[in-house]
Amino acid sequence: VQHLMKYVWVNGKLIPEKEATIPILTHALHYGTSIFEGIRAYWNSDNNNLYVFRARDHYVRFHDSAKIMSIKVGYSVDELIDATVELLRANDVHEDVYIRPITFVSASTVNLDIRNLDVTTAIITVPFGHYLEPKGIKAKVVSWLRVHNSMFPMKAKVSGIYVNSVIAIIDAKVSGFDEAILLNRDGYVAEGSGENIFIIKDGILYTPPVYDSILEGITRDTVITIARDLGLTVTEKRITREELYTADEVFFTGTAAEVTPVVNIDGRVIGNGEPGPIALKVRSYYMDVVHGRVSKYKNWLTPIY
Numbered sequence: 001v002q003h004l005m006k007y008v009w010v011n012g013k014l015i016p017e018k019e020a021t022i023p024i025l026t027h028a029l030h031y032g033t034s035i036f037e038g039i040r041a042y043w044n045s046d047n048n049n050l051y052v053f054r055a056r057d058h059y060v061r062f063h064d065s066a067k068i069m070s071i072k073v074g075y076s077v078d079e080l081i082d083a084t085v086e087l088l089r090a091n092d093v094h095e096d097v098y099i100r101p102i103t104f105v106s107a108s109t110v111n112l113d114i115r116n117l118d119v120t121t122a123i124i125t126v127p128f129g130h131y132l133e134p135k136g137i138k139a140k141v142v143s144w145l146r147v148h149n150s151m152f153p154m155k156a157k158v159s160g161i162y163v164n165s166v167i168a169i170i171d172a173k174v175s176g177f178d179e180a181i182l183l184n185r186d187g188y189v190a191e192g193s194g195e196n197i198f199i200i201k202d203g204i205l206y207t208p209p210v211y212d213s214i215l216e217g218i219t220r221d222t223v224i225t226i227a228r229d230l231g232l233t234v235t236e237k238r239i240t241r242e243e244l245y246t247a248d249e250v251f252f253t254g255t256a257a258e259v260t261p262v263v264n265i266d267g268r269v270i271g272n273g274e275p276g277p278i279a280l281k282v283r284s285y286y287m288d289v290v291h292g293r294v295s296k297y298k299n300w301l302t303p304i305y
């Protein structure tokens with residue numbers, strides 16, 4: 001069981017975490033009718049402050065997900081940012097945390113037309129360290145395909161669709177790997193179970209385009225921006241499975257995963273089997289940016305104290 005913090009924010013109020021419970025017939029529990037986000041806040045011990053990373057972009061995506069699902073969030077982007085600040089202060093957070101906003105269909109009914117059903121919006125904070133091993137992980141291209149854009153809009157971060165990620169990561173783990181890579185219906189590389197993917201060949205970074213059935217990751221966007229800043233070339237293009245095997249470097253990106261080098265795919269050693277120099281450089285710059293150590297990206301941060 002994940003250790004939570006003292007308060008959670010539910011429909012505009014701070015309430016003790018233990019009191020935040022849901023009825024058994026809650027629609028979202030049965031049908032996955034929730035939209036959610038995963039945000040990180042980083043503690044910077046140099047200036048004793050906590051910074052939420054790209055809060056606005058996460059809440060804009062939250063609203064986009066809601067619109068796609070015909071769910072009414074009931075709180076504006078600004079109100080959700082304010083709520084996040086209020087919650088982090090109430091929980092007196094002085095460490096790295098994961099922030100989980102969710103709007104779920106909270107009505108107790110078996111009807112599928114959710115348009116007029118009651119929803120609940122909540123924000124939860126969870127102490128959080130590394131999600132994947134930063135020294136490099138082994139990934140498996142699983143046989144389960146990524147849900148295709150024509151079957152469900154993959155731009156939307158909707159709870160129900162995560163069963164696709166769950167079955168994929170289980171496949172990878174039971175085969176002795178750390179993480180799954182999913183191909184899309186056309187056989188091109190889509191993403192990890194909870195990460196976007198980049199490969200590096202001859203010094204150039206490549207990542208699948210957003211129309212290729214992937215979540216438009218905010219870390220993906222951050223990495224594209226800061227890699228160009230470092231003078232690197234980044235190109236969005238379709239990636240094949242053999243391009244994975246023969247890449248010089250591969251890494252995952254995600255709010256939880258940050259920048260995680262992939263050193264082995266399907267038993268093929270990537271590069272020399274160690275995190276590559278470009279992945280390490282991008283990772284270290286990324287960690288500087290999220291901690292507020294790079295002044296030109298301070299506008300991505302929401303200070304809490």
Ligand code: PMP
Binds near residue numbers: 192219
């Ligand atoms: N793809 C999937 C399927 C994810 O769940 C995530 C994590 N939200 C990502 C990519 C990375 O997105 P972000 O960088 O916005 O966290």
